[in-house]
Amino acid sequence: SDAVARYALGLGDDALVLAQRLGEWVTNAPELEEDVALSNIALDLLGHARSLLTYAGSAWGQSEDDLAYFRDEPQFVNRQLFEQPNGDFAQTIARQLIASAYFIGLYRALSASPDPMLSGIAAKALKEVDYHLDHSAQWLLRLGQGTAESHRRMQRGLDTMWVFSDELFSDDSLPTGQDAAALAGIAVTPSSLREGFDALVPRLITEAGLTVPSAPYARGGGRLGVHTEYLGPLLAEMQVLARVHPGASW
């Protein structure tokens, strides 16, 4: 149904935009092993994005590429966390920590969805994001407890990204009326994931000797097409070639 497709589109955009950001690290990572690790994570996320966008597009007769390459910024419905710039390695790890912990809760819940496509995608993704969290948590420890500089950078990274964590649990985009009925039980209610996140992430941060940030949260609205100014240039780069050759096949 259209409501399910729109739900899948949001999840797909989250994964796509984050994969695109991680792709920027390739050839620029602090060591070769991280070139491999970050592109591994990016590849997993890109896989999730492709499954989700393909599923969403099937309701509208559109391909994953139609959706990825031929929508403008206000039509992208990813949460704002995912479009935030890489910054330094600590900032990327902070974003990845929040994202992975969120994905674990999401895909765990979604793998019980009665929608077989969504539950299938989620079950497969769950194993992967589990590894992603492990990767971030390891680095959180190393950077939090490594040197004075790495501690400072890691805290700054957390401070920068934390403000975008609240949006992940916002029900702002849940449909109403008939659409709500169509989605009930199939989709995961974002706010239901907060408890699991709160039980996990602050503990990891504290264990790394870092402080859970307390700055006010960003307003969000990504699911409604409202974005920070970092998304536009990301899309410009991602879409440029496809748009120069509309209708071409690659």
Added chain:
Amino acid sequence: SDAVARYALGLGDDALVLAQRLGEWVTNAPELEEDVALSNIALDLLGHARSLLTYAGSAWGQSEDDLAYFRDEPQFVNRQLFEQPNGDFAQTIARQLIASAYFIGLYRALSASPDPMLSGIAAKALKEVDYHLDHSAQWLLRLGQGTAESHRRMQRGLDTMWVFSDELFSDDSLPTGQDAAALAGIAVTPSSLREGFDALVPRLITEAGLTVPSAPYARGGGRLGVHTEYLGPLLAEMQVLARVHPGASW
């Protein structure tokens, strides 16, 4: 004539691409005064680019925007120096130092061209690039003689950019045959500018307590459409909106 237009196109692309790079600094400079100074320089360069591209396009019935927004990477004929990424502030200053010193020689010589359009553009630009060199030279001194870190960064910036300086004086794109005749006396022969550059820039570098780099020069070929991989993403961002709305007026 076509030969003159192609000559103007090269100079216009140089200015345009460098202006675009400097535009990336806006809101990101180390202090507000530098936000102003760098955008001032960018604006001057953008002005040169617009005059030169308008002049070039007049030979082909194309506007400055046709040329700026609807050519692909291999059709851009800027020298590679100008497309190099900003890096840190020192790297930008290094690029700007080399560029400004080159522009001064170029526009001084070109302001004596019998082509009234080119000489007019050059005479006006000359005053501006004189200020640009002053700006870079001041920072070269401050960073070269400031702190150990600024000295290290400034030297690294010079090392990175210096390899692209040789191309500025390459006659690789001078036309032959009939075109050469059309251009003779009108255009400035790039190699004729080397002496002035060599008399100026190494002295400035040495006075700042820095070392004139000795790494082998890059091959260049920018005037022939050969670019480093930094140009593509720059153009993607610059051209995205215009290309999404072909034929639109802004």
Added chain:
Amino acid sequence: MHAAHEPDDDPDGSGQRRFDELIAADSRIEPSDWMPAAYRKTLVRQISQHANSEIIGMQPEGNWITRAPSLKRKAILMAKVQDEAGHGLYLYSAAQTLGTDRDTMFEHLITGKAKYSSIFNYTTPTWADMGSIGWLVDGAAICNQVPLCRASYGPYGRAMVRICKEESFHQRQGFEILLELMRGTPAQREMAQESVNRWYAPALMMFGPPDADSPNSQQSMAWKIKRFSNDELRQRFVDMLVPQAEILGVTLPDPDLKWNQERGHYDFGELDWNEFTEVLAGRGPANAIRVSRRRAAHENGEWVREAARAYADKQASLAAAQAPTHEWMAS
């Protein structure tokens, strides 16, 4: 640096009398004049907030410099953002005449202690926003600022004269961007209308809460810093906008907007002041990135400023060492 006058500085009350006379006579207060501490404090807050707004206001427009769709628009936009940096510097100078130094004000900005205009916590997802910011945001700023050219504090009033000139230039440029879009393709027209829909109400809220909820305004008006109330200025702005919107062919997103023959003004609908409070409290669309972005630039540039200081120090001690001995030391 200017030392702050405290009430102690005016034991016989002559300073206060002279101040009151100048205000009553619509004359200017100058930096060397005695002034009440609260007047000084109000001005420092207002001027530095204004400066901060210019600096933070560079970001939503700076967002489109690299993607401007024509070279002419790129040049205009770049010049505009540059003007804003200039305004910021100029206003910091005015505030410095009141004894607060620039580094402190800037520090307050990047640590989130100081405020800036809430409007800049909105984002610019489309090119049309460059038009809306110019037309609506700069338009509202002008309505606010033109009376400030007559503000009782001299350096502030003079700064505003220069700034207003440039702002009205910016407003016209914004109007032209929208006009070009509205005369363009259907996609361009839609882009313009959608953007105006987003910016209209926030621009109206730039004048601050309704007069009934704005207790500080009274004192500012008595001091002749402020000349008109929030609601007066807002009405003036709406009256100015309507005919311009007609020329543009855009619809202002307010079903209650209509001419009131009796009042000789346009009536307009209730604004969502809850939204205003939310953004002010840090929960606007872009609050999270605005300050952190400027702070990141500042921190990344620390080594540059440090180098400049070190170089200046070296030059100064070199100059001192090479200076001729003073005559009184020689004899």
Added chain:
Amino acid sequence: MHAAHEPDDDPDGSGQRRFDELIAADSRIEPSDWMPAAYRKTLVRQISQHANSEIIGMQPEGNWITRAPSLKRKAILMAKVQDEAGHGLYLYSAAQTLGTDRDTMFEHLITGKAKYSSIFNYTTPTWADMGSIGWLVDGAAICNQVPLCRASYGPYGRAMVRICKEESFHQRQGFEILLELMRGTPAQREMAQESVNRWYAPALMMFGPPDADSPNSQQSMAWKIKRFSNDELRQRFVDMLVPQAEILGVTLPDPDLKWNQERGHYDFGELDWNEFTEVLAGRGPANAIRVSRRRAAHENGEWVREAARAYADKQASLAAAQAPTHEWMAS
């Protein structure tokens, strides 16, 4: 760390005899076997150059990850570049069995002391270059590397087995990119042909200079590191390319290319060895950015690696402090 065997290590010549026997029997030399110092040195140079080539080779393709024109191609490209990083790590491990540590090899790469394959000093201005690199560059690499799977040094040969499998997968992906372009719009076809025009000759030069100008090859062949001469491999490559080019519908940019019935091979034109020398000497199109880019990544990541080391040290001393006392200390 593996200590280097010097000639002194083999006073009675038994090591050399055993080595010669193993080579003659087409058996593998393993890390713990005695080997001539020159054999070791040749291998270290060759393997580390190969590793460096994989690492530097990530850049020309990495250039298009963010701009790949379909999600499928983006995924394939990302995986490919990731494979290259993996190959680099894998080959460094092989070289380490010869007693040279990875940090040293990497240090030589980013300071410009070590070489890498010249082909990666060409740039990738168009998407079609992703096809050409796969089809031509990986194709040439496979011709070079398949015989290396039988290289006499065990760890190297085994590394090559794994790498060759992935490379042949990469070559097919490159071929498919070009095929899709050649079946596409006129602009796509032109893009493909233009790219093949640029990469064809450099790919042929990947096999190294003509045999007559390649004195070192002889010794490598005697040691059974290398199995075929440069010119033999080049001929094999051209013979493989021509029918594939026909399927693609691209023209190989060599007017002298034609079937020689007598030789049973394709004849092809003289290559511009001056170009080869130029690129090798650092004057290729991208020499200036390749090493400096990797070095910048390394330098920017210094604080990360430092933190990881500091953390590991802390963990180690923590573990040591908490470890139970050894039995022999207890009694």
